[in-house]
Amino acid sequence: MNITDLIVIILIALTVFLGYRKNLFRNFFDFFSLLLGLVVAFKNYGRFAQIVEGFPGIKQALAALKVFLGEKAGFDQDLSFTLESLSEMDFTKEYNFFFENGSFFREEREILFSDLSIGLVTNVLAIILLFLGTTFVIRLVGSIIENSNKMAGLTSVDRAGGMIFSFLKALVYAAVIAVVVHNIASFFNSGLLYDLYHESAFAQFFYDSGLIEKIIG
Numbered sequence: 001m002n003i004t005d006l007i008v009i010i011l012i013a014l015t016v017f018l019g020y021r022k023n024l025f026r027n028f029f030d031f032f033s034l035l036l037g038l039v040v041a042f043k044n045y046g047r048f049a050q051i052v053e054g055f056p057g058i059k060q061a062l063a064a065l066k067v068f069l070g071e072k073a074g075f076d077q078d079l080s081f082t083l084e085s086l087s088e089m090d091f092t093k094e095y096n097f098f099f100e101n102g103s104f105f106r107e108e109r110e111i112l113f114s115d116l117s118i119g120l121v122t123n124v125l126a127i128i129l130l131f132l133g134t135t136f137v138i139r140l141v142g143s144i145i146e147n148s149n150k151m152a153g154l155t156s157v158d159r160a161g162g163m164i165f166s167f168l169k170a171l172v173y174a175a176v177i178a179v180v181v182h183n184i185a186s187f188f189n190s191g192l193l194y195d196l197y198h199e200s201a202f203a204q205f206f207y208d209s210g211l212i213e214k215i216i217g
Contacts, residue, residue, distance in 0.1 A: 001199075001200075001201060002195055002196070002199040002200050003196070004177065004178075004181050004196050004197070004199075004200035004202065004203050005200050005201055005202050005203075007177065008173075008174045008177060008200075008202045008203075011170060011173050011174065011177075012167070012170040012171075012173075012174065015166050015167070015169055015170035015173065016163055016166045016167055016170060018166065019162045019163055019165065019166020019167075019169070020159055020162060020163055020166070022162050022166075023158045023162060024157065024158045024161035024162045024165070025142070025145075025146055026142065026146060026162075027161070027162035027163075027165040027166055027169075028142075028161075028165050029138060029139055029141075029142030029143075029146075030139065030142075030165070030166075030169060031165040031166075031168055031169045031172075032138060032142075033134070033135040033138035033139045033142070034135060034169055034172055035172060036134055036135075036138055037130075037131040037132075037134040037135040037138070038131060038172070038176075040130055040131070040134045041126075041127045041128075041130040041131040041134065042101075042127065044126075044130060045101070045102065045123055045126040045127045045130060046101045046102045046103045046106065046123065046126075047103070048126040048129070048130055049102060049103035049119070049122040049123045049125070049126040050103045050106065050122075051126075052122050052125055052126050052129065053103075053118075053122050058122075058125075062118050062121065062122065065114070065117065065118060065121070066114045066115070066117075066118055069113060069114035069117055079112065079113040080110050080111065080112050080113070081110065081111055081112075081113070081116055082105070082109060082110050082111075083099060083100065083104070083105050083109075086099050087099075091186070092182065092183050092186045093213070094179055094182070094183050094212075095183065095186075098123070102119060102123040103119060103122065103123060103126075104116065104119040104123070174202055174206070175206050175211065175212065175215075177202075177203070178197075178200075178202065178203040178205075178206040178207065178212065179206075179212060181196040181197045181200065181203050182197045182203060182207060182212075184196060184197070185197035185198060
């Protein structure tokens with residue numbers, strides 16, 4: 001057990017405790033919004049990233065970043081990438097999934113370092129915005145339905161059912177943490193950051209069970 005496991009245990013305990021204080025209906029919508037938010041975000045971030053690039057303010061910031069990386073810092077010299085070359089760099093499956101489904105190579109087969117960097121920013125931002133937007137809408141719908149129907153006080157069924165959905169929600173959080181620490185650890189051969197995954201019982205469970213591989217294909 002390491003710090004990753006400790007964080008997961010605290011997160012599960014806290015999530016279940018908070019779920020115990022909510023009714024079954026609200027816990028269900030919390031879990032559903034989290035799950036749907038992740039699905040929508042990772043299914044559509046590539047297309048949405050192209051829209052994000054045109055947002056006022058972001059467009060100007062990205063243009064300035066491209067000038068800095070390409071011209072002032074000189075990173076574009078002899079640094080170009082294709083999807084095939086990135087897949088040969090021994091990245092994890094998650095990184096390959098990110099590049100394959102992102103907006104990086106939708107218009108060009110080969111891109112410069114500055115384009116890759118801008119793509120990283122816009123695709124991550126697209127994931128965050130899609131996730132937050134989806135969860136907000138689902139929870140808003142749930143809140144409207146709940147407020148339009150008088151819900152009874154917390155019953156034993158409410159508490160038990162709520163704890164189940166809270167536990168499932170906590171497992172989703174734990175799976176996300178496992179993916180994050182796994183991909184951080186992939187850049188190291190030893191040390192604290194390497195141990196975040198390799199010394200974590202929870203993180204390795206999600207990968208050894210094949211759950212993560214089934215999700216990302």
